[in-house]
Amino acid sequence: MSLNTMVAVLAASLLSACAAPQLRGTGDLGVVIERAKGRVEIVETSGRSVLGKVDGLGDLSHASLNYSRDGRYAYVFGRDGGLTKVDLLEQRIVKRVMQSGNSIGGAISQDGKLVAVANYTPGGVKVFDSNTLEQVADIPALDETGKSSKVVGLVDAPGNRFVWSLFDAGEIWVANLKNPASPVLEKFRNIGKEPYDAMITADGRYYLAGLFGEDGLALLDLWDMPSGVKRILNGYGKGEQKLPVYKMPHLEGWAATGNELLVPAVGRHEVLVVDQNHWQEVGRIAVHGQPVFVVARPDNRQVWVNFAFPHNDTVQVIDVPSRKIVHTFKPGKGVLHIEFTPRGEQAWLSVRDENRVEVYDSESFEKLGDLQADSPSGIFFTHRAHRTGL
């Protein structure tokens, strides 16, 4: 190599080193799912900007994700069974595995070492090393007769446990994965018809599954497992005409405000208020349509609600203590998701049919700006890495 060439090569290396990803904190980062493109957008909330896009994630309709404990990596669960580890700093795919035929979500263990994925086809839960994405456990979801079930409502719980529900079998399972090579399972049978989704309270104590096959919820107190699963809000729609359900509400979005749980009623234009001490319904709030996400602002003072088609152009804000709607607005067609910044000063909304993410001041309701995104659906900020059940 001539000296000239050497200089050129060194200069190129130097440039490439300088073009290396910028050193930055990950605490104000987030990911927006661009569902139609199989792509994710990496955003930051301090300046409200798009940092970059990462392509090649497969079918992202209905996709969700979890974060590594350092906030650098997102584990994206695609509808096609793909599990993709994305590096937010280098803006690239680190690894991608096709782990099943059809998956609907996942969770990351308390210690951050395990990523669990819930599958429809075939049913069951697969668990992966969060570093390498190597499979470390495969737990089929078989009922007492050996029939496989779709798995829904998979969440993490303290003690490196995961909890999930079996849609077809009507069961709730708690798995302790302290030793992933031999998961310890506890199964609760006959918990109700067709659990379709579930949530866990922020303290990791109560697991609640919504039942599609009957009006009501199944409740498991993880501090008191011997008492088993209880039914709450049984027959909340009794004797009333149910509306056709265009979109199932998401239970991940249920608002637990500390004392109360605000629950989207299935097939009704109502949000139910449940007292968390006695698990009784204590009120109903009439809203603009069938609620989908019912999301508490981090200070629990407000709850923001979006709706199923044909009311999915609208967002309503409920004042929690008075249970009154204090604000109604129409960002545009296809409001699919609501995400608050960690301390709640901003609300980010994905407006699918307008190809943009809108950002609002959550106190004044003033629009602060918007970001371009192709058919955006889920918005996920990195502080979720530090919360149970998110």
Add this chain to the structure above:
Amino acid sequence: MSLNTMVAVLAASLLSACAAPQLRGTGDLGVVIERAKGRVEIVETSGRSVLGKVDGLGDLSHASLNYSRDGRYAYVFGRDGGLTKVDLLEQRIVKRVMQSGNSIGGAISQDGKLVAVANYTPGGVKVFDSNTLEQVADIPALDETGKSSKVVGLVDAPGNRFVWSLFDAGEIWVANLKNPASPVLEKFRNIGKEPYDAMITADGRYYLAGLFGEDGLALLDLWDMPSGVKRILNGYGKGEQKLPVYKMPHLEGWAATGNELLVPAVGRHEVLVVDQNHWQEVGRIAVHGQPVFVVARPDNRQVWVNFAFPHNDTVQVIDVPSRKIVHTFKPGKGVLHIEFTPRGEQAWLSVRDENRVEVYDSESFEKLGDLQADSPSGIFFTHRAHRTGL
């Protein structure tokens, strides 16, 4: 420059570019105060290691800190009135200002743009731009007669507000800093004798100041400011002999478990249990010494307690639902602080006189390891960036 020199220069530049700080997430980082050395240690909780040390922070006895919203920078409040901005990734001081003669803590605004510092000498609160550390507001703490007061218990609250107490005057002030050039102040007078520290609940609703001049606490509901400040737990030590107080408890460490507040009694070997719905004392838990920090594990199932001299070699763990002590152990002399990882699987303890930080599994109580640190006091993990009041 000859080609040879040019090659050498380029190679050196390339090496220095490669030696640049490693790209990494900031979600698993933390800072340990080395109080005697004026130094901080940067740690990470995934591998439990020390990443580096940063020197030159002045008098760090009783130091505390807050994090920038991206988790990259720590704002360290020194006892000498120094405010130091430390870059955790580059492991260096970005800027340091001497903002007063004697400061005891600070807070960062909800939007992350303002850092407020509480001062003893002279009293009052100074507010700085979190980016540049330029002063943007100076709020003296003068009572009705114009006399200056020490400021204690400074916390952030939703709506870019700060709340603090005036020790000498016995007042609580709420400052709205939406427009830092003209802070809007609301003052509550005659709230009780000598508020010495305070906390705000995680939802940013209730501000509680401990009173040194009388047994009791002052409570302000920020959702109902017109109702003013109320006295709670009045005379909790009435008719009983008070022990000499060797160290004041820290109210930042009070455990709010959602329904209950666990409060260290001043001058007593007790933790008081307060019902958060009615703000009444509902129980007392006898403990090993005078409690200093009473810290809830993030799932609120357990509360860990350390003690004032001569019992500061011991830690006790309370099971919240049964209010029983389930574990007592002696890490060594001078256990000054307890910090949980964000999702609670590990507890980190600073053991000053042993010059080490110890890490425990919070479920099995097994010791997982330790890290060297010179006279460690406060331990602060970056997830605090995303919490109100931390």
